[in-house]
Amino acid sequence: MVQKDSYITEGSPYGIYKLRVEGLNLYYGTKQALKDISIKIAPNTVTAFIGPSGCGKSTFLRCFNRMNDLIENVTITGSVMVDDIDIYKNMIDVYQYRKKIGMVFQKPNPFPKSIFENVAFGLRINGESSKSVLQGIVESALRQAALWEEVKDNLNKSALTLSGGQQQRLCIARAIAVKPSVLLMDEPASSLDPISTAKIEELIYQLKDQFTIVIVTHNMQQAARVSDKTAFFYLGELIEFDKTDKIFTNPSKEATQNYITGRFG
Ligand SMILES: Nc1ncnc2c1ncn2[C@@H]1O[C@H](COP(=O)(O)OP(=O)(O)OP(=O)(O)O)[C@@H](O)[C@H]1O
Numbered sequence: 073m074v075q076k077d078s079y080i081t082e083g084s085p086y087g088i089y090k091l092r093v094e095g096l097n098l099y100y101g102t103k104q105a106l107k108d109i110s111i112k113i114a115p116n117t118v119t120a121f122i123g124p125s126g127c128g129k130s131t132f133l134r135c136f137n138r139m140n141d142l143i144e145n146v147t148i149t150g151s152v153m154v155d156d157i158d159i160y161k162n163m164i165d166v167y168q169y170r171k172k173i174g175m176v177f178q179k180p181n182p183f184p185k186s187i188f189e190n191v192a193f194g195l196r197i198n199g200e201s202s203k204s205v206l207q208g209i210v211e212s213a214l215r216q217a218a219l220w221e222e223v224k225d226n227l228n229k230s231a232l233t234l235s236g237g238q239q240q241r242l243c244i245a246r247a248i249a250v251k252p253s254v255l256l257m258d259e260p261a262s263s264l265d266p267i268s269t270a271k272i273e274e275l276i277y278q279l280k281d282q283f284t285i286v287i288v289t290h291n292m293q294q295a296a297r298v299s300d301k302t303a304f305f306y307l308g309e310l311i312e313f314d315k316t317d318k319i320f321t322n323p324s325k326e327a328t329q330n331y332i333t334g335r336f337g
Pocket residue numbers: 100105123124125126127128129130131132143
């Protein structure tokens with residue numbers, strides 16, 4: 073039996089990685105934005121992507137749910153394996169696949185619908201119509217997103233009446249209601265005040281029991297607080313990937329050291 077702790081800290085003793093990328097290159101037209109990226113991410117961990125603006129963090133994050141497919145002129149080579157399946161191979165049904173991957177964006181983007189319908193949205197699309205099932209899952213997702221107590225008496229109110237921090241937790245509830253196995257977060261707290269940010273960070277920490285989480289952040293304190301492992305990117309390359317403590321206290325590469333000490337970026 074694998075000890076969960078060794079799973080988390082040492083990666084995967086039996087080679088079971090949730091996400092495994094090998095030799096990934098991505099071009100926007102002729103401009104290369106990602107260069108020969110390889111990385112292995114263990115299940116039930118939080119991985120932070122850090123690096124100066126324009127280094128490719130968001131582009132790389134979008135490779136995991138094939139969102140770059142929606143951008144014209146993008147070419148991708150190499151492999152991105154999720155649960156040991158290469159998601160860029162032709163036989164993948166992208167629409168079905170994306171359901172496994174939740175995404176939370178920088179700016180909260182609730183639909184102009186009620187709080188309840190925002191969380192129920194993906195479930196309804198998946199064909200769930202039973203009121204009691206929907207109610208149960210909506211409540212559970214809102215509880216997991218630490219929003220239930222604040223909204224339980226107002227589930228029919230428009231989501232747009234919530235504060236920014238509440239809206240972001242609602243978006244997290246919406247993402248997790250359909251039970252994805254991976255949760256991608258692109259600077260999820262950058263538009264929020266410190267109290268809302270602390271709530272989101274607490275949430276990320278708790279959600280890793282159920283999901284594999286990858287978060288892009290400009291905030292190095294945040295990366296240090298919430299992540300198990302940190303990947304430092306620079307000019308489209310993955311410079312260093314290691315345990316978060318190591319990256320922030322004793323990085324192996326000079327470029328990482330320069331970045332975390334604020335010498336550039
Ligand atoms: N849709 C696009 N078309 C062309 N180039 C793009 C596109 N999106 C990103 N790029 C370029 O790819 C590079 C990486 O951008 P990306 O947004 O991934 O970086 P980032 O590290 O997430 O930056 P930031 O921290 O500022 O969000 C940049 O040079 C950017 O200009």
